Amino acid sequence: MTDIPADLTELFTRVDAPAPLAARAAARLGAGAAARLREDPWALLRVPGVTPAQADHFARAVLGEAARPDDPRRGRALVLSLLTEAARQGHTITPPEQVLTALERARVPDPRAAVEAALDEGEVLVVTEEPEFDEAAPEDEDLPEPEENLALTRWAVAEEAAGEGLLRLRLTASDLLDNATIKQARAGLPEDRSLALSAALRTGVTVWRGAPGDLAETALTLVRAAAGHGLRAAVVTPTERAAADLAEGADLPEGAVAGLHRLLEPQPDAGAAPGAVVFGRGEQDPLELDLAVVPDAAWLDVELCAVLVEALPDGAHLVLGGEPGALPPAGPGRILDDLEASETVPVVELEPAGPGGPLAALTAAVRGGELVAVEAPDREVVIVPAAGGAEAVHRAVQLVTDSIPRALGIPADEVQVVAPAAGGEAGATALNAALKARLNAGPGRFGGFDVGDRVVVAAPLAPAAVGEPGTVTGADAEGLRVAFAGGEATVAPADAARLRHGWAVPVALARGVRRPAVVAVLAEGGELSRPLVATAFGLALRHLSVVQAAGPALARAVRETGVPARRTRLARLVVG
Known part of the structure; x- marks a missing residue:
């Protein structure tokens, strides 16, 4: 089901690059990926998950001795990569000093030239914020300098459009x-x-x-x-x-x-x-x-x-x-x-x-920074201890396939398993593998999927939004046929990588749908925080099972780890 151009496969085979990377490069870089990577091998940094060291290795394999640390293409790609990583962390702007320091650590001989090269390409902007003047300040006092930041053009333009639109709605x-x-x-x-x-x-x-x-x-x-x-x-x-x-x-x-x-x-x-x-x-x-x-x-x-x-x-x-x-x-x-x-x-x-019930009480307490025990006479909340990741996966499968349907009458297809992230011993990927083996075993004939698989949209598709759940109903040369709430749609082979198995879903991807029953698998080493745990618990309508494999780290995360800070401009833009 994965549609990888032959020239891209040949390029990755020749330089001995990992095969799965070819599919990701095709999805991110489009039809001309191979030609683009031969012209600029550091464009591989645009593919999610690729590190600067991996891109340098790929560039040496493609260019040989012509691959140098001072190559302008490398500096430009590193600037884009740094700002993309900042965007993944939620920032829309980044101070130039942070970018220049990171470029120096990456052995870019002239960091400022690298930033200028990225600006010339148009994918990076300098955004300037005029300072707020204190009218009561003495006239001879030095005026503050405008604040400059770097931003990916995509997000800078979007943030300005959001600010202008919100201001327009207010004023009209x-x-x-x-x-x-x-x-x-x-x-x-x-x-x-x-x-x-x-x-x-x-x-x-x-x-x-x-x-x-x-x-x-x-x-x-x-x-x-x-x-x-x-x-x-x-x-x-x-x-x-x-x-x-x-x-x-x-x-x-x-x-x-x-x-x-x-x-x-x-x-x-x-x-x-x-x-x-x-x-x-x-x-x-x-x-x-x-x-x-x-x-x-x-x-x-x-x-x-x-x-x-x-x-x-x-x-x-x-x-x-x-x-x-x-x-x-x-x-x-x-x-x-x-x-x-x-x-x-x-x-x-x-x-x-x-007053709500046990579910509401627990979620409200977590939102306030406390992990408390709640009375749940009708088993609205159940805590299931687990000694580690492997046991957590076993307990989650047992809950979905047996305990919850048998004890509460909630069918397995109305139970959503959530985890802090996709990776890890008890992450969504491992949980999905175990759940598929029990609920819809199959070889993954169609790009890793089989008819009957539960899926979720993990990246934007025309037929469905990110977070939309569905079920695979068929597959052929045209693609996967998926039944979504809004109707059946065909997902083309090139877009199949935008789907994930959906029995277990990272919390950030699950937040678009509340379910009658939720199994929250929380293991040590996960990206635990108060907002993540509160969101996971709040997805449950009738029943919540917490597979607790994080030990004291769970209560500590709820108590101490709040919403991470984000650098943004919207608060200023909406003022007008």
Whole structure:
């Protein structure tokens, strides 16, 4: 199923490069990958997972003695690699000094020339922030210098577009309903819900903070009230599966709950860059909406935020919700935190709707920095100790295939296993291998997949958003046929690498769908943190099993490891 051009296979065979790297290079660099790598072997650094040392080794194999540390292509590629790694950590900007220091460590003779070469290519920008002047400062005091940072053009442009779009929504907004109607819509609601509805109906951009269930219910209440008064309103979710679950029994007009991906109307575009999805909705063809509510907006990176706000017309209102201290998005940015820090939009805290149960109590405690024992008479929460990674995998398989279906009546296909990351002895990859062997054993005839395999979208596809779960229903020369919540789609062989087995999923990829039962496998050495654990626990609707193989490290991570800092510009950009 993996479509690797013959010339790329020949090149990698000739230089004795690992075979799996060829598939990743084809996916990232596109049809002309081989020619591009012969011309510039350091372009291999664009492929995820490739280190500078590996790229240098590849360049020596391709160029021989012509591969030198001072090659301008090497310096330019290293700059891009450093900024790409910063983006993977969530940063949209990086101080030049950090880049220059890293280039010196990589034995680049002239780091500043390497940065200039990257700037000349257009994939890197210098972004300048004018300082804020203190009007009370003495006239003879030296004025502060503008602050300069480096940024990948892709993320810099997206962050500026997001800032401009959010500012436009703020400035073009007016009350969506008159005072009397807003008062009527608020009647009988608790004070916090009343404030949330009022802010959303009066203000162009609003931030809500609260637990996932409270955010979702308040979003439905708002959209129901808005639609009842003739407004075009929608609840926007990360995935179609989440939209279908939320819409069930919600008593809303058809289409009033929708996944962002489908809402934006992805279009087939042969000219798009590898991995890019082109959307039909945007500035030239905006959505027909007066109000969009995203109850779980913590997953929005700056690029997705930019696409969303550009697709909203002047005068539309946007509500973005998220848990306090939520797990940041997989991509760069921190939209909710930056909006809150800008002090330009109302921020409404939603109190818990009720006492909740053991699941809510545990998740709230973790969110507050404590890992507590909770009473769970109906087995809403079960802690399963494990001595190490191998035992954790065994316990997880046992829970999914036997214990949870037998004791709680929740079928295996409604149980989601989550782990902090894909790798490791008890990571999502190892868990999927064990679960597939029990639930759908097969040789992986079609690019590693078999009919009946549970899958999840791990990188953007036109038919489905990142995090969308599905099931393989067939395969042929055209590709894999996958049943998603929004309908069946064919995933071309070249795009099959964008799917992963989905019985077990890294927490960051699972966050788009809440499940009746969740098995959280937490092993020592994983990327444990308070927001990650709170997010994992919050994915469970009825039952949570925690396979505890991390020992004291779990409580320590919940207590001490919060949201990592991210360098961003959005808080300044939305001020105008």
